[in-house]
Amino acid sequence: MNDILSNSQCCFVCTPGGLASGSIRVPGDKSISHRSIILSSIAEGTSHISGFLQGEDSLNTMRSFQAMGVDIKNLNDQIVVKGVGLYGLKPPVSSLDMGNSGTAMRLLLGVLVGQSFDTTLVGDDSLSGRPMNRVINPLLAMQAKIDSDIDGTAPLIVYGKSALTAIDYYLPMASAQVKSCILLAGLYAKGETVVTEPAPTRDHTERMLRGFGCQVETNGAVIKLRGDQTLLANDIEVPADISSAAFFLVAGSISPPGTELKLTHVGINPTRTGVIDILKLMGADITITNQRDVGGEPVANLIVRSAKLKGIVIPEALVPLSIDEFPVLFIAAACAEGQTTLTGAEELRVKESDRIKVMADGLLTLGVNAVPTLDGILIQGGSIGGGEVESHGDHRIAMAFSVASIVATDTITINNCVNVNTSFPGFIDLANDTGMKVRIL
Ligand code: S3P
Numbered sequence: 001m002n003d004i005l006s007n008s009q010c011c012f013v014c015t016p017g018g019l020a021s022g023s024i025r026v027p028g029d030k031s032i033s034h035r036s037i038i039l040s041s042i043a044e045g046t047s048h049i050s051g052f053l054q055g056e057d058s059l060n061t062m063r064s065f066q067a068m069g070v071d072i073k074n075l076n077d078q079i080v081v082k083g084v085g086l087y088g089l090k091p092p093v094s095s096l097d098m099g100n101s102g103t104a105m106r107l108l109l110g111v112l113v114g115q116s117f118d119t120t121l122v123g124d125d126s127l128s129g130r131p132m133n134r135v136i137n138p139l140l141a142m143q144a145k146i147d148s149d150i151d152g153t154a155p156l157i158v159y160g161k162s163a164l165t166a167i168d169y170y171l172p173m174a175s176a177q178v179k180s181c182i183l184l185a186g187l188y189a190k191g192e193t194v195v196t197e198p199a200p201t202r203d204h205t206e207r208m209l210r211g212f213g214c215q216v217e218t219n220g221a222v223i224k225l226r227g228d229q230t231l232l233a234n235d236i237e238v239p240a241d242i243s244s245a246a247f248f249l250v251a252g253s254i255s256p257p258g259t260e261l262k263l264t265h266v267g268i269n270p271t272r273t274g275v276i277d278i279l280k281l282m283g284a285d286i287t288i289t290n291q292r293d294v295g296g297e298p299v300a301n302l303i304v305r306s307a308k309l310k311g312i313v314i315p316e317a318l319v320p321l322s323i324d325e326f327p328v329l330f331i332a333a334a335c336a337e338g339q340t341t342l343t344g345a346e347e348l349r350v351k352e353s354d355r356i357k358v359m360a361d362g363l364l365t366l367g368v369n370a371v372p373t374l375d376g377i378l379i380q381g382g383s384i385g386g387g388e389v390e391s392h393g394d395h396r397i398a399m400a401f402s403v404a405s406i407v408a409t410d411t412i413t414i415n416n417c418v419n420v421n422t423s424f425p426g427f428i429d430l431a432n433d434t435g436m437k438v439r440i441l
Pocket of ligand 1 (some may be wrong): 030031032175176177178180201202274318323324347
């Protein structure tokens with residue numbers, strides 16, 4: 001057991017020649033975990049959550065609601081939340097720290113603008129540089145009162161308000177975080193809140209709101225929700241995170257011929273499965289088995305067998321459906337025969353790091369021909385060398401380069417990997433269980 005990422009400077013040292021085989025279950029879905037705490041906290045009654053992601057991001061959401069007086073017991077295999085209703089939250093004694101989590105900050109903002117007390121939201125260096133005007137602007141249109149830094153970044157101060165006004169809002173970008181923030185604020189607004197999406201994004205908020213007895217109408221790209229609805233406690237089973245499974249879908253694909261890996265109980269909500277579609281277009285061998293419904297979310301086992309990958313032009317329609325999986329998809333592209341082209345993905349520049357730049361820099365260090373563009377990247381597949389790459393504290397960059405080591409010709413050292421804890425506690429142990437050769441320095 002060496003998987004305790006406590007040293008903020010921790011590096012991953014990845015030895016070439018491993019593989020990914022066997023059967024594993026990756027940790028719980030991060031998006032669903034955040035939402036499970038938020039909705040059960042503002043519901044009436046006691047909810048039980050299983051499969052919750054015990055990662056720093058979702059734990060920050062949990063700590064925030066505890067700081068606002070919600071009785072939440074973290075029993076590890078189960079979370080018990082005694083909901084306080086829409087208006088039962090209490091003023092926290094200090095600012096709420098969202099750490100590295102954009103989802104926590106943007107979704108909580110939607111709830112906090114409906115409260116009668118003031119709150120301050122802070123985050124780490126990465127989060128403090130990420131754009132918040134995308135949520136602040138629609139919330140101001142709902143009559144919320146929020147202060148931010150001059151460039152629309154955290155810290156954010158939310159001023160207590162007695163009532164919000166519903167809006168009809170066209171999202172300027174395909175963002176589930178912005179959509180969810182507005183819908184949550186809509187619970188506190190007079191009238192019907194309407195959000196229109198430019199492209200489908202993950203719909204966990206809408207599904208879970210319905211699970212809590214709330215009426216949410218979805219008609220194509222338009223989502224409608226009436227204010228002042230009561231949420232009723234609900235038990236939630238969080239599936240394994242397809243965004244974490246993605247590292248192993250690529251690892252299994254680039255493993256030596258004959259390798260097979262099974263990923264169990266993975267959430268396959270159609271708004272999240274772009275990674276499977278893209279890998280299949282590249283020639284990956286992925287089978288979906290035992291598909292079932294778990295609490296309103298589709299779940300299945302995924303079986304991935306090693307395959308020869310080819311470069312493709314990634315369809316832009318798949319970009320929002322695989323937005324978190326591009327770091328590891330770039331590794332797949334680097335292993336594929338021919339060129340892979342990504343366009344329409346400018347959102348990658350405002351994630352935990354500028355994922356286009358940081359991945360391109362790392363790939364170039366490893367000898368891969370990668371050309372960043374304004375809204376995407378061109379990657380020429382070929383061999384991957386060794387070297388020292390920077391993750392810039394971005395969990396998904398760190399894990400993506402770990403996967404690359406399977407086919408690398410020399411050791412890959414990845415710097416600043418502590419934030420892997422935000423989404424995938426236990427990554428190193430699980431990766432080694434499958435046959436990868438990753439250790440912490
Ligand atoms: C998330 C939505 C996505 C994703 C993030 C989680 C969510 O962000 O990148 O990791 O849980 O709603 P955007 O909606 O801003 O693209």
